[in-house]
Amino acid sequence: xxxxxxxxxxxxxxxxxxxxASQLAEKLLQADxxxxxxxxxxxxxxxxxxGLFDGLPVDSSSxxxxxxxxxxxxxxxxxxxGLALVHAFVQANWTxxxxxxxxxxxxxxxxxADDLDSAAVPLLTLLGEPAxxxxxxxxxxxxxxxxxxxxxxxxxxxxxxLLRAHLIHxxxxxxxxxxxxxxxxxxxxxxxxxxxNQDTLARYHLELGLLQYRLGNDKPANQHFLSAxxxxxxxxxxxxxxxxxxxxxxxxxxQLVLLAESRQREGDLVExxxxxxxxxxxxxxxxxxxxxxxxDTLLEETEFTKLTQPSAxxxxxxxxxxxxxxxxxxxxxxxxxxxxxLSQHNNSPSSGLxxxxxxxxxxxxxxxxxxWSVHTxxxxxxxxxxxxxxxxxxxxxxxxxxxxxQMPTSDSEPQERLRWFHQIPLPSRWEMExxxxxxxxxxxxxxxxxxxxxxLEMWEDAVSCxxxxxxxxxxxxxxxxxxxGRKIESDLVTVLAKSxxxxxxxxxxxxxxxxxxxxLLGDIALTNTAAAHDPIVAKQKxxxxxxxxxxxxxxxxxxxxxxxGSLYFSGREYEPAVECLRDALAINPLYARAWFTLGxxxxxxxRWSEAREAFRRQVGVDEDDAEGWNNLAAVYLRLDEEGKxxxxxxxxx
Numbered sequence: 001x002x003x004x005x006x007x008x009x010x011x012x013x014x015x016x017x018x019x020x021a022s023q024l025a026e027k028l029l030q031a032d033x034x035x036x037x038x039x040x041x042x043x044x045x046x047x048x049x050x051g052l053f054d055g056l057p058v059d060s061s062s063x064x065x066x067x068x069x070x071x072x073x074x075x076x077x078x079x080x081x082g083l084a085l086v087h088a089f090v091q092a093n094w095t096x097x098x099x100x101x102x103x104x105x106x107x108x109x110x111x112x113a114d115d116l117d118s119a120a121v122p123l124l125t126l127l128g129e130p131a132x133x134x135x136x137x138x139x140x141x142x143x144x145x146x147x148x149x150x151x152x153x154x155x156x157x158x159x160x161x162l163l164r165a166h167l168i169h170x171x172x173x174x175x176x177x178x179x180x181x182x183x184x185x186x187x188x189x190x191x192x193x194x195x196x197n198q199d200t201l202a203r204y205h206l207e208l209g210l211l212q213y214r215l216g217n218d219k220p221a222n223q224h225f226l227s228a229x230x231x232x233x234x235x236x237x238x239x240x241x242x243x244x245x246x247x248x249x250x251x252x253x254x255q256l257v258l259l260a261e262s263r264q265r266e267g268d269l270v271e272x273x274x275x276x277x278x279x280x281x282x283x284x285x286x287x288x289x290x291x292x293x294x295x296d297t298l299l300e301e302t303e304f305t306k307l308t309q310p311s312a313x314x315x316x317x318x319x320x321x322x323x324x325x326x327x328x329x330x331x332x333x334x335x336x337x338x339x340x341x342l343s344q345h346n347n348s349p350s351s352g353l354x355x356x357x358x359x360x361x362x363x364x365x366x367x368x369x370x371x372w373s374v375h376t377x378x379x380x381x382x383x384x385x386x387x388x389x390x391x392x393x394x395x396x397x398x399x400x401x402x403x404x405x406q407m408p409t410s411d412s413e414p415q416e417r418l419r420w421f422h423q424i425p426l427p428s429r430w431e432m433e434x435x436x437x438x439x440x441x442x443x444x445x446x447x448x449x450x451x452x453x454x455x456l457e458m459w460e461d462a463v464s465c466x467x468x469x470x471x472x473x474x475x476x477x478x479x480x481x482x483x484x485g486r487k488i489e490s491d492l493v494t495v496l497a498k499s500x501x502x503x504x505x506x507x508x509x510x511x512x513x514x515x516x517x518x519x520l521l522g523d524i525a526l527t528n529t530a531a532a533h534d535p536i537v538a539k540q541k542x543x544x545x546x547x548x549x550x551x552x553x554x555x556x557x558x559x560x561x562x563x564x565g566s567l568y569f570s571g572r573e574y575e576p577a578v579e580c581l582r583d584a585l586a587i588n589p590l591y592a593r594a595w596f597t598l599g600x601x602x603x604x605x606x607r608w609s610e611a612r613e614a615f616r617r618q619v620g621v622d623e624d625d626a627e628g629w630n631n632l633a634a635v636y637l638r639l640d641e642e643g644k645x646x647x648x649x650x651x652x653x
Contacts, residue, residue, distance in 0.1 A: 004076050005157040006195055008083065009203065011419055021076040028080050031414035033088040034101045036081060042106070045081040049150050052143060055123050057111040075152045079161065082151070085144030086165055087418055092136040093428045095373060095417035096407040103139045113137070122510035124172060127588045128556035130512035131172040132430060134457055141168065156193055159186035160204070164422050167211060171428050174516070175559075176215050176590055198263075199332055202232035206332075206339060206423050213342050213425070215590060219623065225339045233263030234333040237316065238357060241323040243304035246297050252305045258360035259318040260337065262330040286412040287369040288376050291399045295391050301363060328368035335374055335423040337361045341381050342425060359385055372412040376403055377424045380432070387439060397443070400436050404429065430456055441465065460520055472528045479524065483517050515557040518549035522563060542567060550583075558587040562594050574601040585617075592622035599631060611635050 004025050007013045013022075013029050020041060027035050036042060046052060092099050102113040109116065120139040124131035131138070145165050151158045162183050170176055179187075187208070194200050209224030229236070239259050242252040293300050304324040321327075329337070341358040353361070362385065365378040383399045386392035407429050427435070437452035438461075450465040459478060466475035480486075522545035525531060531538035546567070549560035565580030581598040585591065595618035602611035615632035619625060 002076055002155075005079070005155060006197075006200065008079070009157055009160060010197070010200055019073060021073050021080065024077060024080045028084055028087070029415060031087070031091065031418055033084045033091070033099075034105075036084040037088070037101075037106050041077050042081045042084075045078050045147060046107075049078070049147055052146050053107075056119050056139060056142075057115055058107050058109045075155050078147060079151055079155060079158075082144045082147030083161065085140045085147065086168065089137055089141040089144065090168065090418065090421060091414055092140075093430075094426055095414065095421060097410045097414065098408055099137065103137055113139075122512065124169070125510065125512040125556075126169060126173060126177045128512065128553060128558045129173040129175050129177055129588065130510060130516055133510075133513060134430065135172060135428070145169070156190065159183050159190055160207075163187060163207060163211065167207070167214065167422070170214050171431065175588065177588060178215060178590060179211060198231050198233055202228045202332060202336070203423060204228075205231060206336060209339060210423075210425060213339075216622070221342070222340070225336065228339075229336050232330075232333055232336060234260065234329075234336055235263075235317050236260035236337065237318055238360060239318075239323075241304050243302045243323070245299060245302050247299055248297070255302050255304065256357065256360050257302070257304065257323045258337070258364045259321045259323065259326065260329060260333070260364055261318060261321060261327065262333045265330060286416065287372050288379060288403060288406050290366060290379060291395055291402060293392065293395050298391055301367075326364070326367070328370060329365070331371045331374050331420050332423065334365045334370060334378070335420055337365055338374070338377055338381060338424060355385060355388075371420055372417045373426055374420050374424055377426050379403060380427070387442070393443070397436070397439055400432065400439065404432050404436065434458060434461070437461065459517065463520060463524065467524075467527065472524070476521070476524050476528070479517050479520050483514065483521075511553050512557070515549040515553035515560060518545050518552065519557070519559050519563055521545040522549070522560075526567070539567065539571065555583070556587060558584045558591075561587075562591060565594070566597060569597055569601060572604075574604045577601045578605070589617065590621060592618050592625060592628070595621060596625070596628055596631075599628075599635075603631070603635065608635055608639050612639065
């Protein structure tokens with residue numbers, strides 16, 4: 001078992017030797033991607049990876065395909081080259097700063113970087129879900145993913161790296177897609193092969209938890225997060241301590257506080273002494289700026305009373321901690337605390353943390369900045385929590401805007417920004433900008449939101465803004481212009497001549513994205529003013545558009561069939577609704593609501609066994625849906641007691 005593999009998993013290189021793999025691994029951890037990808041070793045990997053350039057405008061004849069070597073060192077070099085491509089893509093779109101090279105610097109091609117990315121975007125479509133078309137250097141991620149997928153089986157960490165690539169891929173898609181079942185099985189088997197290292201095991205559970213979170217499975221995600229905390233040795237508990245939250249508060253009252261302490265790691269004492277405690281940490285220039293609240297009533301942070309006796313419960317391992325002066329946490333433990341704050345829709349502690357419980361977790365991380373990306377994520381989560389409070393909503397929007405602006409800057413080293421990237425839910429730049437636009441929309445600043453959505457070319461959200469502004473005709477015109485090639489992406493307008501506008505537009509518009517636009521036309525037809533006056537014609541138009549989307553996608557647009565199935569269901573046309581919903585769920589089964597609607601249709605058709613299976617699949621995807629469980633129980637009763645009617649068994653629709 002190669003120590004280099006596990007060093008790359010942990011982001012920490014052990015003892016170096018003279019091997020090529022060790023030298024390249026050191027460059028990878030230093031984020032020197034250009035040096036790796038321009039080397040002869042990278043060219044050898046490009047040469048030996050069959051199908052690497054399929055679908056890309058690259059002169060593959062310049063790469064003589066050789067048989068893949070089975071030696072472990074060559075496989076490790078292949079792994080490093082694949083990771084260099086993926087991490088370069090992450091740097092360009094997540095962590096910054098800007099890359100110093102482009103894909104055309106690495107490949108034999110006369111095409112531009114834009115042409116390479118345009119060709120790569122359709123190839124990144126997964127189970128009918130289109131990839132975001134304005135991601136920078138998409139071809140780097142495509143090549144990196146293909147290299148990782150072609151790794152030989154003798155690399156035991158292959159499924160773990162495929163998990164990391166899949167999590168990045170999910171950020172490009174509109175809707176989540178599950179991990180390949182084969183890779184999931186290999187990941188499960190990998191746990192027994194993890195070296196005797198607490199932090200490695202903690203990373204394993206943390207990243208699996210992040211996958212479950214992205215798939216919408218909150219309870220399995222929280223179980224993995226708790227397993228990660230146990231593996232890491234992190235001790236934490238929510239407690240109460242006397243303190244003040246406002247400037248004019250006279251008496252200290254009990255305030256919610258998170259007491260947390262990392263286990264002692266080698267080198268921690270030296271590192272903490274060098275930081276000088278909380279005050280010096282908060283002024284660290286290598287992390288994003290924490291904006292001040294500047295409120296006339298609320299304090300910047302809770303002011304806890306200095307303790308003269310333990311505040312935690314008697315017998316607690318954290319009873320010795322002073323809430324006003326807790327020690328810094330290890331960045332891995334900070335990432336773990338942030339992971340507990342992801343399920344923000346919870347209203348019950350049984351489903352995870354409630355919003356009021358999350359803030360102490362976030363505050364505990366923000367108090368001691370240790371890493372650029374971890375601190376960025378903490379500030380982002382605080383911004384989300386503060387967005388619904390009148391006294392903090394202004395800082396919430398300003399902080400989010402500041403985080404977006406600081407991504408391209410060089411205020412910290414790329415290797416520091418990438419160090420903990422895989423252990424945190426850091427959104428891409430376009431996702432953060434979309435979140436800012438959504439924040440503007442919630443505040444009623446529709447015009448600013450529209451400007452951002454238009455610049456990001458997120459047409460569905462832009463159309464929603466135009467409809468709110470009662471500009472329905474303009475919304476429909478935008479979509480039709482995109483489909484017919486009369487409108488081109490904003491980033492290409494300045495470089496393409498008018499005579500080539502339509503041709504380039506059609507080349508750039510993938511079938512998955514074209515299908516999405518046809519679905520959007522169907523949605524507009526059902527929601528505009530004309531639909532209220534003549535719903536029959538509106539339904540006919542929408543049906544036509546959804547069917548068109550299904551055709552242009554090559555019968556791979558799950559969204560078009562879900563939309564059409566729901567339309568048939570609303571018209572009590574259950575047979576065609578069942579057909580459409582089955583088509584959609586065969587492509588992507590992670591839609592609980594589609595399973596629910598399918599189950600109800602089958603109940604209406606009195607196909608009880610099929611309805612039972614549909615509701616079982618639905619509660620398997622969303623186990624907290626009470627209506628789904630009720631309907632499943634009702635169907636079981638119906639199967640057992642054939643003489644009862646639907647009303648008697650209590651079906652809920």
